[in-house]
Amino acid sequence: MELSKQRLREKTLSRFNYVRTCVLARELCLLVRTNRVAFNREDVKRCCNSISELCREAGCVEQSELCHEAAEAVEKDEEKYLEICQQSCMKCGEARQPSMPKKKTSYVA
Numbered sequence: 001m002e003l004s005k006q007r008l009r010e011k012t013l014s015r016f017n018y019v020r021t022c023v024l025a026r027e028l029c030l031l032v033r034t035n036r037v038a039f040n041r042e043d044v045k046r047c048c049n050s051i052s053e054l055c056r057e058a059g060c061v062e063q064s065e066l067c068h069e070a071a072e073a074v075e076k077d078e079e080k081y082l083e084i085c086q087q088s089c090m091k092c093g094e095a096r097q098p099s100m101p102k103k104k105t106s107y108v109a
Contacts, residue, residue, distance in 0.1 A: 045074055066084055
C-alpha cells in the first residue's frame with residue numbers, strides 16, 4: 001500500500017510541476033499572441049521573458065531560448081518576432097509531457 005501511495009505522490013507532483021510550468025507558459029503565450037494589439041512592445045518583451053523562464057524551469061531549453069530571442073526581436077522587427085514566436089510554439093507542441101512508463105506485468109501461472 002505504501003508503494004502505491006509513493007507512486008501516486010510522485011505522479012501528482014510531476015503533474016503539478018507540468019501544469020505550473022508548461023501549461024501556464026502555453027496559456028500565457030496564447031494570451032500574449034491573441035491580444036498582441038493591446039500590448040506595447042515593452043509589455044510583450046516582459047511577458048515573453050517570463051514565459052521563457054517558465055520554459056527553462058520546465059527543462060525546455062530550446063523553447064526558452066526562442067522565447068527570449070522573440071522578446072529581444074519584438075523591439076526591432078515585428079515580422080522577425082512573429083516568426084520566432086511561431087517557431088517556439090511549434091517546438092513547445094513537440095515537447096509534450098512524457099507519459100509515465102507503463103508498468104510491465106508478467107503472467108505468472
